Amino acid sequence: MALINKVLPGYVATLWMQADPDPVALTDTQLGTWTGQVADIVGTSAGGTGTEGYLVPVEAIPAFGADDAFAAYSIAGARTGAKITTQNQVTSLTITAAWNPANAAQLQVRDDGYNGTTIRTYVIAVYDGTDTVAYAFNGRVGGLQWDMSPSAEGKFIFTIHPTGGNSYGWSNNT
Amino acid sequence: MSTQQNPVVYAQAIQFQLNDILSPVPVYANFNRNWAKQTEFVTWQLRNVHQPVYTGQQQNNKGIDTPVFQMSVFNTSLEGAFNISNTILQSLHGYSGMFGDPDDNGFFIAKADVVWLYNTYDNEIGMQQIIMDCTLYIPT
Numbered sequence: 001m002a003l004i005n006k007v008l009p010g011y012v013a014t015l016w017m018q019a020d021p022d023p024v025a026l027t028d029t030q031l032g033t034w035t036g037q038v039a040d041i042v043g044t045s046a047g048g049t050g051t052e053g054y055l056v057p058v059e060a061i062p063a064f065g066a067d068d069a070f071a072a073y074s075i076a077g078a079r080t081g082a083k084i085t086t087q088n089q090v091t092s093l094t095i096t097a098a099w100n101p102a103n104a105a106q107l108q109v110r111d112d113g114y115n116g117t118t119i120r121t122y123v124i125a126v127y128d129g130t131d132t133v134a135y136a137f138n139g140r141v142g143g144l145q146w147d148m149s150p151s152a153e154g155k156f157i158f159t160i161h162p163t164g165g166n167s168y169g170w171s172n173n174t
Numbered sequence: 175m176s177t178q179q180n181p182v183v184y185a186q187a188i189q190f191q192l193n194d195i196l197s198p199v200p201v202y203a204n205f206n207r208n209w210a211k212q213t214e215f216v217t218w219q220l221r222n223v224h225q226p227v228y229t230g231q232q233q234n235n236k237g238i239d240t241p242v243f244q245m246s247v248f249n250t251s252l253e254g255a256f257n258i259s260n261t262i263l264q265s266l267h268g269y270s271g272m273f274g275d276p277d278d279n280g281f282f283i284a285k286a287d288v289v290w291l292y293n294t295y296d297n298e299i300g301m302q303q304i305i306m307d308c309t310l311y312i313p314t
Contacts, residue, residue, distance in 0.1 A: 007176035009311035011284035129282025
């Protein structure tokens with residue numbers, strides 16, 4: 001299958017997580033491997049096989065990728081300085097979900113946050129009805145919060161902090 | 175880069191999808207000339223077809239299309255009108271997937287977002303009416 005060649009609504013993105021309560025996170029190579037790895041976490045509604053994953057019912061997928069960072073140099077008397085790009089951490093994702101206390105994915109995130117050391121593979125899948133592009137990364141859950149403001153539905157807010165400098169990978173169905 | 179979508183395809187897909195959801199309730203574009211003989215039917219109108227355009231020179235530098243179609247539910251009974259509207263809500267609101275005829279110009283939508291605007295009564299034709307909007311988010 002060809003890579004998706006369209007401009008996509010933000011709505012096409014979905015977040016998936018390994019369902020195993022005691023997961024074995026994918027290796028750096030596997031994070032960039034669709035068949036048998038990332039595809040198993042992504043559900044069929046987003047073009048995967050869905051054998052090992054939960055859909056995380058988020059309100060919106062936050063910006064993902066890598067944090068911006070550079071070293072700045074300047075020299076007294078010189079007209080310009082320089083910015084030298086440095087490879088920085090994978091971006092943390094602060095997720096807001098409408099809270100359903102019985103939702104299996106949210107319960108697992110709650111358990112992971114309580115545990116504090118569980119490293120799990122998460123996948124952001126972009127799907128156009130035929131093909132899927134996936135961004136997979138490994139992370140730990142932190143910052144669990146429940147916001148029961150009366151102006152809206154109850155929110156479950158948590159942050160996924162990626163582990164490692166290269167623990168992410170891109171893949172697509174083939 | 176994105177291609178300009180053809181509204182005729184949208185119209186065909188809306189007609190197919192509403193008919194698929196509501197059958198045997200008749201569905202018409204714009205107007206039903208046979209209103210006096212039918213106790214229930216739905217009409218729809220397409221509007222707000224627009225893909226945002228970005229910086230110049232390159233015509234295909236556009237965003238996604240988010241057209242809106244309005245549905246007018248007609249029924250001689252208010253309860254019947256509410257039930258037809260509920261069928262639309264249950265099937266269409268939040269729907270993601272194939273929209274229209276999969277074998278003839280149907281296309282994938284990332285999301286359908288339905289707003290129930292209001293209900294009213296048309297004394298001229300003696301029918302209850304419920305007006306709803308549906309926005310489609312279409313990869314282009």
